[in-house]
Amino acid sequence: MDVAAEVDLADVFDTFIGILHKGCDADVLDVFVSMDLTLTQVRVVFMLAMHGSELPINVVAERLNVSVATAGRTVDRLVTLGMVDRREDPDDRRSKLVSLTAEGRRLADTQREGMRERIRTFSRALPADVADGLREAVAAAIAATPEHLRAGAACSPDQVRTSS
Template structure:
């Protein structure tokens, strides 16, 4: 990908901004994800199981097996097998719905939250490391730009996993 640099006299086009944003996010996320996923290789958790944990964390509430399957784009049978494995590992809890005993609700256990938070903490540490390497003026410019975007009405909704962690830290 070739990233063009608009001159100081012209505003960056949507396409130029898109290109540099994709390049930036790709590099940042790849670095953070590689380190964060290293911890998964030493566990019995597959990527499918980990996706299940992340969906449950992101929703912040117990889901029925059907709801969970829809969110994961898996069949009810495949979702049930994922849940069985995660229950066996002590990472999720499966209970009857209080209003309809035919429905099973799945939620993270404390240990499940610990696994998800360890993964997110690893990513956040990589982000902190990146920000810490920036010169002060560039860091301030990045803060100003991102703060304006986050506090404005430019994003349709926040990432549910990070929103979950924010609420968790505040409580």
């Protein structure tokens, strides 16, 4: 793919994603602001939700590109707010494992469901032939995406192809 086509594709995706996110982000951010959460705290909640299981604090720090001390303070605040649990790693007592509580999961799920509803609304508004073409193109793009870039995706390329 030449550079001009790559830029054009990036611009198209940027516009497309902007349309899908329109309105969703503001609603979700309002919830976080009302809870007085920092951006780093929000990132921890979403990272744990996407990962789906507990993570050591040092991995949280690595993924957020912050120090272990910063990650630890962030987790401490989230524990106080009832958003995450922290426990000792049974295999390494020096390490702490972090996972979402039911409240943290509810918050992440609320954001995700708001986005899904926005996508459903967008999809229903498309003419059938455009929706079919978009489904096929996106399924092909997902199938062509290297596995390391798809890690943590909600569904497989086969699920996209068979979904309606």
